[in-house]
Amino acid sequence: MTNALETKQLVKKFGGVVAIDRFSVQIRKGEITGIIGPNGSGKTTFINVLTGISAMDGGRVVIGDQQEKGGIKAWEVFELGIARTFQNIRLFEQMSVQDNVLIAMTKRSPLAALFERHRDIHETLVKEVLTRVGLYDKRRALAKELSYGQRKLLEIARALATSADMILFDEPFAGLFPEMVRVVSDILKELRAGEKTVVLIEHDMAIIRELCDRIIVMDAGQLLAEGMPKQVLTNPAVIEAYLGV
Amino acid sequence: MEYLIHIAIFSAIFGILAISLDLIVGYTGMLSVAHAAFYGIGAYATTLLLKMLGLNFFFALPLAVVITMLVALLIGVVLSKFKTDYYALASLGFGVIVYVVFQNWLQVTRGPFGIPGIPRPDMFGFTFVENVAFLLLALVVLACVYALARFMVRSSFGRILTAIREDETAISVFGYRTTSYKLIIFTIAAGMAAIAGGLYASYITFIAPSAFSVNESIFILAIVILGGAGSLRGPLMGAVVLVLLPELLRFVGLPSDIAAQMRQLLYGVILVLLMLYRPQGLVGTYKL
Ligand SMILES: Nc1ncnc2c1ncn2[C@@H]1O[C@H](COP(=O)(O)OP(=O)(O)OP(=O)(O)O)[C@@H](O)[C@H]1O
Numbered sequence: 001m002t003n004a005l006e007t008k009q010l011v012k013k014f015g016g017v018v019a020i021d022r023f024s025v026q027i028r029k030g031e032i033t034g035i036i037g038p039n040g041s042g043k044t045t046f047i048n049v050l051t052g053i054s055a056m057d058g059g060r061v062v063i064g065d066q067q068e069k070g071g072i073k074a075w076e077v078f079e080l081g082i083a084r085t086f087q088n089i090r091l092f093e094q095m096s097v098q099d100n101v102l103i104a105m106t107k108r109s110p111l112a113a114l115f116e117r118h119r120d121i122h123e124t125l126v127k128e129v130l131t132r133v134g135l136y137d138k139r140r141a142l143a144k145e146l147s148y149g150q151r152k153l154l155e156i157a158r159a160l161a162t163s164a165d166m167i168l169f170d171e172p173f174a175g176l177f178p179e180m181v182r183v184v185s186d187i188l189k190e191l192r193a194g195e196k197t198v199v200l201i202e203h204d205m206a207i208i209r210e211l212c213d214r215i216i217v218m219d220a221g222q223l224l225a226e227g228m229p230k231q232v233l234t235n236p237a238v239i240e241a242y243l244g245v
Numbered sequence: 246m247e248y249l250i251h252i253a254i255f256s257a258i259f260g261i262l263a264i265s266l267d268l269i270v271g272y273t274g275m276l277s278v279a280h281a282a283f284y285g286i287g288a289y290a291t292t293l294l295l296k297m298l299g300l301n302f303f304f305a306l307p308l309a310v311v312i313t314m315l316v317a318l319l320i321g322v323v324l325s326k327f328k329t330d331y332y333a334l335a336s337l338g339f340g341v342i343v344y345v346v347f348q349n350w351l352q353v354t355r356g357p358f359g360i361p362g363i364p365r366p367d368m369f370g371f372t373f374v375e376n377v378a379f380l381l382l383a384l385v386v387l388a389c390v391y392a393l394a395r396f397m398v399r400s401s402f403g404r405i406l407t408a409i410r411e412d413e414t415a416i417s418v419f420g421y422r423t424t425s426y427k428l429i430i431f432t433i434a435a436g437m438a439a440i441a442g443g444l445y446a447s448y449i450t451f452i453a454p455s456a457f458s459v460n461e462s463i464f465i466l467a468i469v470i471l472g473g474a475g476s477l478r479g480p481l482m483g484a485v486v487l488v489l490l491p492e493l494l495r496f497v498g499l500p501s502d503i504a505a506q507m508r509q510l511l512y513g514v515i516l517v518l519l520m521l522y523r524p525q526g527l528v529g530t531y532k533l
């Protein structure tokens with residue numbers, strides 16, 4: 001099986017805090033890879049580095065069949081076929097639900113964007129992703145007017161609308177009602193069925209067990225364990241560090 | 246009547262300034278207080294091209310716009326290093342610098358003495374000497390600027406600008422090089438301000454630095470905020486209201502020097518009241 005992404009000795013520091021510490025992992029194509037670890041273990045920082053939101057301080061990243069990179073710019077991420085959601089929801093609050101999704105689909109170059117109006121192709125895709133998360137009726141509402149759960153779903157819809165090959169989800173289930181949890185986990189399974197790569201940061205072990213093909217355990221910015229959920233979740237070191245037994 | 250025409254011309258000029266500043270402040274979320282600098286550069290460039298090279302106004306104005314846009318591009322590159330409050334302060338710095346240049350580059354601007362005797366525009370032998378004619382010209386130009394702004398904000402480009410205002414980091418992850426977008430809209434808006442400058446110079450037929458001071462930038466910003474940042478009709482309405490209000494003060498019978506000071510006070514009071522009670526302005530929806 002080929003890798004969608006590989007990191008080699010990745011390092012990220014915030015002043016004296018080493019948030020990512022010589023972190024080397026592989027994310028396989030077409031799988032759901034779970035990332036677990038205690039609070040502050042560096043999960044969010046990891047995907048922030050991968051998506052150019054935080055600059056890396058050391059190490060390399062290989063994405064797909066691209067060259068090794070020593071740094072990633074945020075605006076390159078889309079071209080690399082990656083999309084993401086944010087743990088602390090980051091929508092375009094004073095824009096409509098529909099416009100939030102359109103941003104994921106319109107022309108990236110300024111000149112092309114200037115002469116682009118949103119048209120039927122956009123309408124169709126907007127309808128598709130918003131219907132998927134049950135927000136189509138709300139398409140004209142402002143993002144800030146949605147409930148917490150709806151906002152999380154809108155972020156997911158926005159990521160789906162990019163049609164990226166790999167989507168990084170940072171705790172997409174946190175704070176969702178059970179029926180919404182169902183919707184999101186179905187979406188992740190559909191992505192896998194469509195041979196997309198999914199990275200899922202999640203604290204709920206039941207969800208992790210149900211969805212993940214492989215899991216990566218982080219602790220204090222380091223790789224603590226990786227492998228199939230069954231093996232990893234019974235690993236004594238993991239139980240001690242994470243499950244706090 | 247002549248007086249109303251005068252006010253209408255000023256409303257049109259400030260309408261252009263406010264719409265263009267709104268593209269920067271309201272749509273893209275960059276709190277610029279340098280707009281009067283581009284207004285001034287446009288006015289001086291038009292004036293010099295008219296008086297020194299003897300160009301026709303309708304050639305001089307586009308050239309002045311290009312010159313202003315080049316300066317704006319340079320300033321914009323530096324400003325693109327800043328965000329939020331720092332952006333506002335840095336843009337203030339540029340506003341002051343440009344003003345100081347107007348004041349002190351005597352060979353070119355004649356400093357505080359200003360440049361008198363600027364000709365009115367003429368086209369195919371018709372000179373816009375009558376204010377009615379000039380008003381028509383100003384309105385046509387305003388309509389063009391409005392149409393261009395509307396075209397931009399209604400395109401994907403406009404949506405991207407608004408998303409930059411809302412969360413620049415988030416949108417950049419979606420593959421947009423936000424710095425280019427910000428630079429482009431800043432430069433285009435500066436070009437629009439230059440058009441207002443050219444109109445102003447040839448309407449008043451005299452320019453001096455004081456018309457392009459930081460105070461003037463704040464006045465334009467007040468128009469945008471009063472009318473409603475992030476909409477196009479808002480700044481237009483704001484321009485009419487804020488140009489008209491001080492004139493009304495004069496009608497109340499206040500002597501003109503007191504009225505002038507009341508004008509400043511009025512803007513201050515209006516801004517404070519707006520921020521307290523209606524931060525989205527008269528017709529806007531976006532809260533700064
Ligand atoms: N922008 C930042 N500035 C300074 N320190 C940071 C920053 N972001 C993260 N950190 C620190 O880096 C470490 C890793 O944080 P991170 O948010 O990646 O953890 P996490 O695994 O996502 O935790 P959680 O499960 O709570 O979301 C923490 O010690 C955190 O305080």
Ligand SMILES: [Mg+2]
Pocket residue numbers: 043044045087170
């Ligand atoms: Mg986190």
